[in-house]
Amino acid sequence: MLNAKRTVAELKELRSLTGDENGAQRVAFTPTWAQARKFLRDKVEEIPGVEIHNDAAGNFWATLPGKIDKALLIGGHIDSVPNGGWLDGCLNTLAGVEILRRIAEQYKGKPPVTVRLVDWCDEEGARFGKSLFGSSACSGKIDMDETRGLKDKDGIRLVDAVKEHGIDFENVKDCGKELQNAAAYIELHIEQGPVLLDLDLPLGVVLGTFGVERHAITFRGQAAHSGSTPMNRRRDAFLAAAKMASEIYEIAKRSNGGVCTIGSCTTKPGIVTSVVEECRITLDQRHLDEKALQKMLSEAKAASEKFAKDGNLDVQWERIWNIEPILFNNQLIDFCEQAISESGVKPHRLPSGPLHDAAEVARAGVPTVMMFVQSLHGISHNKIEDTKEEHLELAVTAFDKLAAKAMAWIR
Numbered sequence: 001m002l003n004a005k006r007t008v009a010e011l012k013e014l015r016s017l018t019g020d021e022n023g024a025q026r027v028a029f030t031p032t033w034a035q036a037r038k039f040l041r042d043k044v045e046e047i048p049g050v051e052i053h054n055d056a057a058g059n060f061w062a063t064l065p066g067k068i069d070k071a072l073l074i075g076g077h078i079d080s081v082p083n084g085g086w087l088d089g090c091l092n093t094l095a096g097v098e099i100l101r102r103i104a105e106q107y108k109g110k111p112p113v114t115v116r117l118v119d120w121c122d123e124e125g126a127r128f129g130k131s132l133f134g135s136s137a138c139s140g141k142i143d144m145d146e147t148r149g150l151k152d153k154d155g156i157r158l159v160d161a162v163k164e165h166g167i168d169f170e171n172v173k174d175c176g177k178e179l180q181n182a183a184a185y186i187e188l189h190i191e192q193g194p195v196l197l198d199l200d201l202p203l204g205v206v207l208g209t210f211g212v213e214r215h216a217i218t219f220r221g222q223a224a225h226s227g228s229t230p231m232n233r234r235r236d237a238f239l240a241a242a243k244m245a246s247e248i249y250e251i252a253k254r255s256n257g258g259v260c261t262i263g264s265c266t267t268k269p270g271i272v273t274s275v276v277e278e279c280r281i282t283l284d285q286r287h288l289d290e291k292a293l294q295k296m297l298s299e300a301k302a303a304s305e306k307f308a309k310d311g312n313l314d315v316q317w318e319r320i321w322n323i324e325p326i327l328f329n330n331q332l333i334d335f336c337e338q339a340i341s342e343s344g345v346k347p348h349r350l351p352s353g354p355l356h357d358a359a360e361v362a363r364a365g366v367p368t369v370m371m372f373v374q375s376l377h378g379i380s381h382n383k384i385e386d387t388k389e390e391h392l393e394l395a396v397t398a399f400d401k402l403a404a405k406a407m408a409w410i411r
């Protein structure tokens with residue numbers, strides 16, 4: 001029998017074991033993280049029939065072999081950011097333990113399909129500044145050259161830090177073989193945003209993760225004395241940037257679900273007595289639909305060119321980073337919605353702004369879906385991160401129903 005209250009109790013146990021007055025301290029590749037993982041391993045070892053191992057990238061796998069090799073994967077991450085919240089990542093891992101218990105008991109150790117719990121290694125990237133370490137190694141999308149060069153703030157290299165935890169960096173991609181028989185992947189996560197809270201709904205079905213277009217935009221005009229230059233003679237680079245600031249709200253509004261952010265603005269010469277000659281802003285645009293994302297981008301480009309022309313300026317665009325939207329599996333999305341409805345609450349479909357390990361698994365071609373549970377305050381990566389206990393219990397129950405539907409589907 002599934003016992004959702006036990007998951008909440010274990011989350012509290014983990015919090016007291018690995019957190020302090022500033023929040024969760026389970027930063028990957030630290031002793032506290034190793035302690036959290038030992039806690040997880042101890043829980044899993046009590047389940048009869050479960051095989052445990054760490055793969056080449058340090059991902060922890062607990063496998064309950066079934067009548068067929070095709071497997072349902074339940075994934076999460078027990079690592080946290082420094083001073084993090086008590087639920088981010090580990091909610092899924094510990095819910096997964098409870099679901100493994102239920103399945104082992106129900107099928108007397110031999111379920112119809114194989115069921116595997118994975119605790120991804122270093123989802124947060126808090127120490128080395130690169131997230132999704134273990135899952136991107138597994139999907140094969142990890143950038144080996146970039147990751148090889150990473151150092152923490154004390155100058156310790158990632159390759160040396162991971163070696164202490166039994167990982168040979170050069171071989172991390174070998175863990176890709178873990179996905180060989182993966183037939184479905186499910187992940188439960190706190191929303192980390194305010195959407196479900198504002199709708200007063202406990203659970204959501206995640207459609208996928210946003211695609212991102214990130215650019216720097218530089219307007220160039222002419223520096224001129226702030227006293228002697230009449231307003232109609234100015235080539236003010238800041239004026240165009242300022243017009244962009246309000247324009248991106250219109251672009252986002254028209255896009256039906258996208259978001260746009262101008263996150264930084266620098267001016268040259270940047271003194272109080274000169275018209276701005278050069279103004280550089282960054283623009284981050286996100287949407288779940290690739291076409292809509294590209295439309296937002298081309299609208300922003302057209303607007304920047306118009307404002308440049310109006311102000312007798314030059315404008316130049318430079319791409320900083322981009323990633324395509326990653327869409328989850330339609331069948332699993334339907335199952336997730338049904339599982340939520342059958343738990344007695346109204347499901348809500350929403351995209352995920354942040355990336356998650358689930359996105360890497362989906363990129364590797366495994367049918368994937370995520371379930372979100374409401375975050376109080378709409379806040380995460382902070383010690384005030386919280387979710388109502390009744391919502392946590394509801395989430396574990398609904399997530400277990402999703403697991404059962406996915407298993408039936410695989411069979």
Ligand SMILES: [Zn+2]
Pocket residue numbers: 077088089123189
């Ligand atoms: Zn997380």
